[in-house]
Amino acid sequence: MKLLFPILLLTGSYFLSACNNTQSLMSSTHTIAASDPHIQVMGRTHINDDASLTFGYPGVSLSTIVAGSRLTAEMQSSNGNSWIDVIIDNHPPTSIKLDAQQQTVELFHFPNSGEHRVEIIHRSENWHGQVTLKQLTLTGTQFLPAPVLPQRKILVLGDSVTCGEAIDRVAGEDKNTRWWNARESYGMLTAKALDAQVQLVCWGGRGLIRSWNGKTDDANLPDFYQFTLGDTGQAPQWDHHRYQPDLIISAIGTNDFSPGIPDRATYINTYTRFVRTLLDNHPQATIVLTEGAILNGDKKAALVSYIGETRQQLHSNRVFYASSSHHPGDNSDAHPTKDQHAAMARELTPQLRQIMDW
Template sequence: MISLNSLVSVLAVLETARAVRFLGRVNPATKELTWPGTGVSFTFSGTSASIGLAAVTGNNSAELIIDGGEPTVISNVAGITISTPAGLAAGNHTVVFRKNSEALFGSIFVGDITTDGTLGPDVPPSNRKIEVIGDSITVGYGIGGLLPCVNTAALEDVSKTYSVLAANSLKADYSIVAWSGRGIIRNYVQATPDTSPTAPQLYTRYGANDADGSYTFPSSWTPEAVVINLGTNDFSYLGSAPNGSTVALRPRLDAAAYTAAMVKFVQSIEVHYPNATFFLLTSPMLNDGYPSTEDAQHTTQTNALEAAVTQLNNGTKAYLVDWPAQGSEVGCDYHPTPATNAAEAKVLASAISAALGW
C-alpha cells in the first residue's frame, strides 16, 4: 500500500515536471545540459526560486534571465544551486537558465526546482522551431575575446551567435547541436589525425556525452527550419611541421565529396523532419586568399553547397545562405566576433522569414 506521504511526494514530482520545460536537446533521463544553449524555463509566484545542481563537470558558462530582462552572466557555474537575485517583488516571475559554453568544457546536471511560493505553468513554447547544427562558429568559440586570446568556457557565449540572434528575432525556439573542431566528413586538421566523431555522428546523440544513436526525435520537437553550418574544419589541411614550417598534413578537401556528404546528411535528417526546410551556410572563416588563391576556399565551398542545394531540391526544400568572409577584427583563433555574428543573424533571419513566411 502506498502511504499518503509517498503519494504526496510523487504528485509533487509530477507537478514540477509539468511546470519546468527543458530548452534545447536535453535527455530527460539524465537532465544533463551538454549542448550549447540547453537549459530550463519555468514560472513561479513568490519572491525567490532556485535551480538545484545535481552535479557539475568541468567548466561551464551560463546565463540567468528573469522576467525577460538582461541576462546575468555566470562565467563559471559552481555550487549546488543557481538562485534568483534577491529583492524580487512578490508576484509572478519567469526564469530562464541556459548553458552558454559547449560540451567540450563540461556539463551541468539539473536537480530540483524550488521556490518560496508556487511553481506555475511554464510559458508555452513557440510554434516556430529552428534546429542548428554546426562547429565552433555555432558554439560561439572565443566570441568573448579579441585575437590574440585563448578560448575558454568563459569566453564562449552561444547567446551572441548568429543562430540564437536570428531565432530570437523571429520569436522562434531553438535547439543547437554543435561541437568545436567537427566537420561533416573530417574534423579539424591535426598532426595526428582526429578520429573522434564527426558532426553527423554527434547529431544522433541525445546529450553530447550520450551514446551514438541515443536521440529519440521526440514529437515535441519538430523544427520547421534546420540550419547547417559545417565545412570550416573539413577544408583545413595545413599544419606545422616539427621544424615550425607550414606543411600539408592531409590532402585538400574533395569538393564533390563534401557536396555528397552534405546531401546525405540532410536526407538523413529529413527522414525525421519530412516537412522541414534546410538552410546551408557558408563559413565566414573561409576566404579566397588563404591558404592560396588557387584554393579559393570560400568560393569552393559556396559552389559545393550550391550543388548540394540543386541536388536536394529534387524533393527537399533547401537554400544556400552566404556568410561573407569576415573582416580583420576577429575573436580567439580567428573566430567571428559578436558584430560579425549579428550581421549574419539578419541575413539568416531574412532567409528563414522569406522561405517560411514568418
C-alpha cells in the same frame, strides 16, 4: 462596557493569527524536479531516472514563472567548466560558473514576494561538461504555468561559430570557457528575430567529414546530429520525434577546409547522404545550407560550389542555399565577435523570411 476589552482582545488575537498564517504561507517552500511541466525546456535534454535533466549542447534554455521571494537551483557540471546565464524578469543576465559537485545556485532573492519569470541558458559547449539540473526550490506561494514557446521551430547545425565560441572574448586574457556565449550567437539571434524556438546542435572543431586537424575518426556532423548530449556516441541517442523543426540550417564546412580543400566527390556524396537523412527524419522541414562566416577566398568558393552540387544531386524543392558574408573575428580570436554575430543574424534573417514566407 465591561465586555469591550475581551472582545477587542479576541479580535486582536484573530488578526494576529491570520497574519501569522499569511506569513507562513508566503514563506513556505516548494520543490519541483527539473523535468516538472512547470519548467519549459528548449533544447536537447536527457531525463534521468531521478527526474533531473542533463544537457550538453549550448543554448539549452529552461524557463519558469513563480510567485515568491527566493528561488534556488541544484546544479552541477561534470567537468566544472560550464557556464549558465540567469535572466530574471528580462533584466540583464548574470553569468554563473557551475562546479563539478552539486551546488545550490541562488537564482533570485527579493525582500518581498512577487511574480517573476526566470530563464536559465546554457552558455557552454558540450566538451566543457555535461550540466545537470536536479531541482528548483521556491520560497513563496507557487510555481505558475510555464511560459509558452513560439510555435515555429528551428534546428541549427554547425561548429564552434554556431556554438558561440569567443563571443565574450577579453583582450589580453587567456582563452577560457567564460568566452562562450550561445545566447548571443547568430543562431539564437536569428530565431528570436523570426519568433521561433531553436535547438543548437554544434561541436567546435568538427566538420562534415573531418575535424579541423584532418582527423576523420572524430564524431562529425552526421554522427553528433544523432546525440542527445553531444559528448560521445554512446546512449542516449536523440529521439528526433521529440522535436520536429520547420527549418533546419546547416552551417558546416569551416573545419573540413581548415587543412585544405577536401576531395570534391567525398564531400558532396557525404553531404548528400546527410541531407537525405534530414529530409527523411524531418518530413515537414525546409533545409537551408550555408557556408558560414570564417572561410574566404578559394576555400569559400570551393565550399559554395560543393553546396551547389549537393543541392543538384538531391533534386529537392525543400533544400535551399543562403549566403554568408566573411566575418573574420579580431586580433584576439578568429571567431566572429559579438557584433559580427549580430550582423550575421541580420544577414541571414531576411533570406530565411523569404524562403519560409515568415
